[in-house]
Amino acid sequence: MASKVLHAIFTDDDILMHAVKALREKKYSIDEVFCPFPVHGLDKAMGLPGTRLAITSFLYGLVGLAVSTWMMNFIMIEDWPQDIGGKPSFSYLQNMPAFVPIMFEMTVFFAAHLMVITFYLRSKLWPFKKAENPDVRTTDDKFLMEVSVNENNVQAIAEVLYENGASEIKLIDNK
Structure with a gap:
């Protein structure tokens, strides 16, 4: 896992899907997407394997x-x-x-x-498990995409995210 990640906030699920497809076309790695409700087709757009x-x-x-x-x-x-x-x-x-x-x-x-x-x-969900949600707004009405970055591609990924509708982007240090 990268030492830094970008957290991009989106306001609509269609905009999020478009951004996921754009990042996947450019061969960038999407770690996780946090949504307030299930988004149909997001797993396929992210390239996740099928479930058994x-x-x-x-x-x-x-x-x-x-x-x-x-x-x-x-x-x-x-x-x-x-x-x-x-x-x-x-x-x-x-x-x-x-x-x-x-x-x-x-x-x-x-x-x-x-x-x-x-x-x-x-899913590793059991009683008293601490929430892994990085932004509480994703439980209400926002969508968050977590993208692994290194020092060389932060600007390029941020530009792709802004071009595809990200309303807010933060660079987070993973510790």
């Missing part, structure tokens, strides 16, 4: 389906079989149509809850 969270969600859903199948088979067939509404409980397959709603709900439950936990762990 959808794959984990599918796997968590399969875990939920397996747990629900095992749970219903154990409870309703093996451990405590009951004659409910005249339906025999001799095998799981005979009773499976009645278990489909439970299987669906457990699949969604496991996928949703384990995805939240995975997201928090992957």
Whole structure:
């Protein structure tokens, strides 16, 4: 990581997207962008790799389906079989149509809850974590782009940022 970074403030998400594309065309490195709301297409414009969270969600859903199948088979067939509404409980397959709603709900439950936990762990968000937001205005209505710089390219990057709509630029020393 560079010892100095430029913090460029933008007032609109479209202006920010234009500036990101302009910096990427000139092969400058954008470290981070802080936004008050999600900006559609920003990850692709920054050149970030795709996420694998959808794959984990599918796997968590399969875990939920397996747990629900095992749970219903154990409870309703093996451990405590009951004659409910005249339906025999001799095998799981005979009773499976009645278990489909439970299987669906457990699949969604496991996928949703384990995805939240995975997201928090992957994002390193846990209770009492100190905020890493460099400017509090980005939680209200401003957008901040953090760009790594060295002594040679500070002026060139600042010019590109001003040309593309930055309302304010600060040079910050990383310690």
